[in-house]
Amino acid sequence: MSDAATRRLMKELAQLKSEAPEGLLVDNTSTSNDLKQWKIGVVGAEGTLYAGEVFMLQFTFGPQYPFNSPEVMFVGETIPAHPHIYSNGHICLSILSDDWTPALSVQSVCLSILSMLSSSKEKKHPIDDAIYVRTCSKNPSKTRWWFHDDSV
Amino acid sequence: MANEPQKSDDNGQAAEAVVTDDEIVLQDQQLKTIEDEQKSVPLVATLAPFSILCAEYDNETSAAFLSKATELSEVYGEIRYIRGDGNCFYRAILVGLIEIMLKDRARLEKFIASSRDWTRTLVELGFPDWTCTDFCDFFIEFLEKIHSGVHTEEAVYTILNDDGSANYILMFFRLITSAFLKQNSEEYAPFIDEGMTVAQYCEQEIEPMWKDADHLAINSLIKAAGTRVRIEYMDRTAAPNGGWHYDIPSDDQQIAPEITLLYRPGHYDVIYKKDSTEASEIEN
Numbered sequence A: 001m002s003d004a005a006t007r008r009l010m011k012e013l014a015q016l017k018s019e020a021p022e023g024l025l026v027d028n029t030s031t032s033n034d035l036k037q038w039k040i041g042v043v044g045a046e047g048t049l050y051a052g053e054v055f056m057l058q059f060t061f062g063p064q065y066p067f068n069s070p071e072v073m074f075v076g077e078t079i080p081a082h083p084h085i086y087s088n089g090h091i092c093l094s095i096l097s098d099d100w101t102p103a104l105s106v107q108s109v110c111l112s113i114l115s116m117l118s119s120s121k122e123k124k125h126p127i128d129d130a131i132y133v134r135t136c137s138k139n140p141s142k143t144r145w146w147f148h149d150d151s152v
Numbered sequence B: 001m002a003n004e005p006q007k008s009d010d011n012g013q014a015a016e017a018v019v020t021d022d023e024i025v026l027q028d029q030q031l032k033t034i035e036d037e038q039k040s041v042p043l044v045a046t047l048a049p050f051s052i053l054c055a056e057y058d059n060e061t062s063a064a065f066l067s068k069a070t071e072l073s074e075v076y077g078e079i080r081y082i083r084g085d086g087n088c089f090y091r092a093i094l095v096g097l098i099e100i101m102l103k104d105r106a107r108l109e110k111f112i113a114s115s116r117d118w119t120r121t122l123v124e125l126g127f128p129d130w131t132c133t134d135f136c137d138f139f140i141e142f143l144e145k146i147h148s149g150v151h152t153e154e155a156v157y158t159i160l161n162d163d164g165s166a167n168y169i170l171m172f173f174r175l176i177t178s179a180f181l182k183q184n185s186e187e188y189a190p191f192i193d194e195g196m197t198v199a200q201y202c203e204q205e206i207e208p209m210w211k212d213a214d215h216l217a218i219n220s221l222i223k224a225a226g227t228r229v230r231i232e233y234m235d236r237t238a239a240p241n242g243g244w245h246y247d248i249p250s251d252d253q254q255i256a257p258e259i260t261l262l263y264r265p266g267h268y269d270v271i272y273k274k275d276s277t278e279a280s281e282i283e284n
Helices: A003-018 A106-118 A129-135 B019-038 B062-073 B088-103 B107-122 B129-147 B153-160 B163-183 B185-189 B198-206 B217-222 B276-283
Strands: A035-045 A054-060 A071-075 B077-081 B231-235 B243-248 B259-264 B267-273
Touching: A003 A106, A003 B129, A003 B163, A035 A106, A054 A106, A106 B259, B062 B077, B077 B259, B088 B107, B088 B129, B088 B153, B088 B163, B088 B217, B088 B259, B088 B267, B107 B129, B107 B163, B129 B163, B153 B163, B163 B185, B163 B198, B163 B217, B185 B198, B185 B217, B217 B243
Parallel strands: B231 B259
Antiparallel strands: A035 A054, A054 A071, B077 B267, B231 B243, B259 B267
């Protein structure tokens, strides 16, 4: 971790703990001691297909954070079935790769993912799930996505 | 998400995009090689005599560039190389401005004030509040420490060469470029590829790190930072006006540029005129 990355992550954590937006679960066990890995709970919004369901998002930060994007995926027993989320937890979302900017944050990523869940009309994984999960890299940031239809 | 950039293919499928681990390893190695090459140049190099540029070219393989470099060496005495990591234009302007402010206290004070104004403007324009103000605060603190003498000139160059701090400062320049474009979106929209809004263009081309500045970004940053820049070209096909150099803003030819950059395909370095009395005869 560079000094800049650590400084920024400490600020993000303090801000998230003091005023976590609705639907995000953060506590003292959320981050590793060196701040390299975070686990944030996200709660499906009322009135959506995932209402009340709790999922776990894992963030892994490299030394170039926030200039490079964090690696973000769902982990744990329940991976949300969603047309942009593979059953291994990988998420197809452009701000996690090409469209990442240092002005984004853990919080804005969580909120984008929550909003992606909220707009889903169907609880199912992408149709290429089987082949993707079998052949993809362990690191979702390495996937060269062709972004899916963004209407969902 | 409806407002995500459109990159989907016609079928909305991801299957063709699956890349194997072997391919990823190969790509990573290639990226590493490029990165190592980039890092052989410091983010901001020390001043070097302009003749170092002439020495880069060979009379047999690149006679035209050698002749242009020699011609420029009549007018310019020094060059400061900037690392080619996709941020070189932004970094070159940052360095040029800091050099002016190290010598001109009034200018430094004015720039601190305008940086505070930019912080407010970013928030008003709806940039993500605290991450953006964090970049602004970091930059303003850096300028204030120059003002108070906490940062000596030597310390300034050390900071400009420290990856984390230097890129934090550089983000301020990307943000004001983006803000300037968003403020003037009506004027600039016609120059952006069809199907993309000014906001989308900024989010995809200006705000992410390591993305080269195109003419729109160059114009916007120079105006946002309130400076006057001359870009010298090694060949005439590269200049927007088909000439050997190009001044921005272009509407004010009477006032001399205060920063001069040398453009070589895909890259900018900062160059410095010889003593003005010595060079003025040769210039025109």
